[in-house]
Amino acid sequence: MASQKVDVSFLHGRASEIAPRLLGGILERTLDGKVLRARIVEVEAYDQTDVASHSYKGETPRTKIMFGDAGHLYVYFTYGMHYCCNIVVGEKGYGAAVLIRAVEPLNGDEGMSRRRGGRSGRDLTNGPAKFCQAFGISLAMNGHSLSEPPLRLLLQPALPTDQVITTTRIGISHGKDVPWRFYVKDNGYVSKRIE
DNA sequence: CGGCAGATACGCT
DNA sequence: GCGTATCTGCCGT
Numbered sequence: 001m002a003s004q005k006v007d008v009s010f011l012h013g014r015a016s017e018i019a020p021r022l023l024g025g026i027l028e029r030t031l032d033g034k035v036l037r038a039r040i041v042e043v044e045a046y047d048q049t050d051v052a053s054h055s056y057k058g059e060t061p062r063t064k065i066m067f068g069d070a071g072h073l074y075v076y077f078t079y080g081m082h083y084c085c086n087i088v089v090g091e092k093g094y095g096a097a098v099l100i101r102a103v104e105p106l107n108g109d110e111g112m113s114r115r116r117g118g119r120s121g122r123d124l125t126n127g128p129a130k131f132c133q134a135f136g137i138s139l140a141m142n143g144h145s146l147s148e149p150p151l152r153l154l155l156q157p158a159l160p161t162d163q164v165i166t167t168t169r170i171g172i173s174h175g176k177d178v179p180w181r182f183y184v185k186d187n188g189y190v191s192k193r194i195e
Numbered sequence: 196c197g198g199c200a201g202a203t204a205c206g207c208t
Numbered sequence: 209g210c211g212t213a214t215c216t217g218c219c220g221t
Contacts, residue, residue: 044213053212062206082214097212129214171213195198197209208209 005060007155008147011089015045015096017090020164020182022098026106026154027169031136036108038125038135040105042183044169044191046086052175055095065143066095075132075142075152078191082129085137087146087153101128101170101181127191159184167194 011018022040029036048051048117054076056096059067065074074086074097086097102124105112107175112124112134132138137151146153164183170192183190 017212046213054213060206076213077205078212079214080205080212083205084213086213101213127214170215197219199219200217202214202216205212206210 002008004070008069008071010155011087012091013049014050015089015098016180019045019098019180020166022155023156023161023182023184024156024159024162026156027100027103027135028152028154029108029135029137030106030150032111034108034111036111036135038131039102040102041104041187042100042102043181044099044101045096045180045182046099047090050083050174050175050178050180052169052178053095054095059095063095066097068143069145071146071153073144073146073155075135075137075139075141078129083088083132083138084128085132086143089194100131102126102183102189102191103131104187105134124149124179126189 025040027038048055052065055066068093070089072088074088075083081105086099090096096166105124113120115136116124116134122126124130124136144151165183165185167181168176168179
């Protein structure tokens with residue numbers, strides 16, 4: 001597949017509009033001399049107007065990257081043991097990002113399985129922290145530009161609208177009614193199928 | 196497959 | 209102190 005720069009201008013818009021457009025995009029990671037590839041199948045949008053977002057209460061040391069340049073990775077640590085990663089979107093100074101909640105592995109399943117404690121199939125990457133573990137993403141990659149190795153985003157053509165399911169987000173206690181979760185219809189790697 | 200409890204450490208009040 | 213954009217194991221259906 002041809003190499004492809006992240007079209008940063010494409011990421012300059014509302015998180016809720018960009019998020020569904022990232023479905024089907026490819027994430028390519030080089031790790032331990034191998035190439036891992038996966039297709040994005042589930043995302044959620046967060047921005048500073050929304051109570052569920054880390055950026056809601058303004059910029060802090062932790063959320064600084066979310067307020068930075070689009071096309072970079074915002075990684076956070078949660079529940080004392082998990083990492084989750086987002087693609088920063090919107091204008092610099094505006095805190096917004098798209099959480100990668102699930103991907104479908106395309107290559108490098110063996111390495112992912114090893115990092116996932118021997119698990120296989122959908123259990124490799126059907127959740128945001130599972131994906132980070134499978135892809136070896138931690139705080140060390142916070143702020144990384146997705147135009148460069150060792151982790152690149154390769155945008156793909158938009159999916160047909162009837163293949164995209166829109167629902168409320170998962171695991172939050174505020175902003176539960178906001179329909180900013182998007183996933184690929186009938187894809188086995190989606191974390192939870194509801195509605 | 197669904198529901199629930201426990202793990203575990205950091206950011207922020 | 210308290211809550212957390214989660215996962216896992218264990219239980220029951």
